[in-house]
Amino acid sequence: MSGGGWTNPGLDNTVWSMRRPDASREPMWPKERDLDRYNALLGFKIQNFLDAGGLWIDLGVGEGAKPMQPLLGKRKIKLKAICPVHRRLPPGIGLTIGTVPDHAGFLAENRGCSRLVTDVFGAASYSKNPLEALIYGALLLAEGGLFAAFTELRRVGDLETWDRITKFFHNRMGQEILFQTAFMMGDSSKKYSTYVRIHIRGRATTETDLTSLLKDARKAVGVPRKGKPLWISPDRSARIWKVSYKSKLS
Numbered sequence: 718m719s720g721g722g723w724t725n726p727g728l729d730n731t732v733w734s735m736r737r738p739d740a741s742r743e744p745m746w747p748k749e750r751d752l753d754r755y756n757a758l759l760g761f762k763i764q765n766f767l768d769a770g771g772l773w774i775d776l777g778v779g780e781g782a783k784p785m786q787p788l789l790g791k792r793k794i795k796l797k798a799i800c801p802v803h804r805r806l807p808p809g810i811g812l813t814i815g816t817v818p819d820h821a822g823f824l825a826e827n828r829g830c831s832r833l834v835t836d837v838f839g840a841a842s843y844s845k846n847p848l849e850a851l852i853y854g855a856l857l858l859a860e861g862g863l864f865a866a867f868t869e870l871r872r873v874g875d876l877e878t879w880d881r882i883t884k885f886f887h888n889r890m891g892q893e894i895l896f897q898t899a900f901m902m903g904d905s906s907k908k909y910s911t912y913v914r915i916h917i918r919g920r921a922t923t924e925t926d927l928t929s930l931l932k933d934a935r936k937a938v939g940v941p942r943k944g945k946p947l948w949i950s951p952d953r954s955a956r957i958w959k960v961s962y963k964s965k966l967s
Contacts, residue, residue, distance in 0.1 A: 750837060750904065755784040758837055758867040758901065760914055763788075766863065770794050771832025774857055776817050776850070777839020782806045784835075799823050799840075817844060818853035824927060829920055831857040836866040841915070842957045846941045847873045848882060849931050855892055855917045856927065864917040869947040870898065871959045873913065878938065878962045885937040889930070891922025905951065939964035 756762050763784070767773060770793025775785065778798035785796045789809045797811040798804070799820060806812050813823045817840035834857050836842075840850040847868070854864045873882070879896050886894040897914040923930070939962030948957040 749779045749781060749783050752784045752787050754904075755835065755837055758899075758912075758914075759835065759865040760897070760899070760916075761865070763833065763835075766833060767791075767794055771859070771862075772797065772827070772830055773833040773835070774798065774827060774831045775839070776834065776836040776841070776854055777801075777843070778804055778806070778810075778812070780804050782810050784837075785810055797827065816840070818849040818927065818931070821927070824853060824856060827857050829856070830859055832859055832862050834858060834862070834864040836864070836868075838868060838957070839866075841866045842868045842872060843955075845943075847960055848934055848938055848941070848962070851882075851894075851915065851917065852890070852930055852934060853927065855886070855890060855894075856921055856930075858892075858917065858920050860920045862918070862920060864915075866915040867899075868913060868915075869957050869959075870911050870913050871944070871947055872957060873915070874939075874960065874962045877964075881938045881962070881964060885934055886917065889923065889933055889937065891919075893918045905948075938962050 752763060764787065767788065772795045773785065773788070775782065775798045778800050782798055782804070786807060788794050788796065789807060796809060797813070798806065799813045799815055799817060801814070801816045803814055804812055813820065815823060834854045836850065836854055840854070841847045844850045851866065854866070858864055873879070883894055886892045895916045899912050899914050900909060901912055902909050942961045942963055944959030944961055946956045947959050950956070
């Protein structure tokens, strides 16, 4: 795989990674990302995408929600976030404390409503089954909406897995999912490495409940298997794990 154009191969439940030696202290994260960094990682300018307004939801927001701050008070833009722990956010950004894909209430409130959903080293990076986080985020999209995620390259299986995921989203959810490799400098490593962008477009055509969709995804894509760590925080209290998917057909 190489950085550059789109790769389209297909024509936590509990959180694994959080190992806190002290419950009062969070892991040592890289510096909080701002809007420019989100734009660079996700591959487009969020402020332009939201020029006409709409709801922006961030899955796994950082302290202060720095990427969202430049859009506070902008006409017709609404900002929400969900995170497993409390964050100090500016007034005007609605915070829900909970995990993806477990928080049924947040999904029920926002399903089919969001112009933009972002996940930058958020739920898809730390949930036990990253595919479930992608499905949850995709269900939040309104017509014309975009779900944009950025994570470690091997976080969501290999090319064969991407193919099965592509077919699942097309056939079961009526959505287009695109995988793109990106060669970027890491926020914590300060070294260049290959990551993956994931874009999902448009409102899901199905009204099926989340539990049923997740069962269908396991049948179509496979069962997640935890592999080696792909990233470890400097204080070793948080990890992003490689996940592979064992298909019944393989």
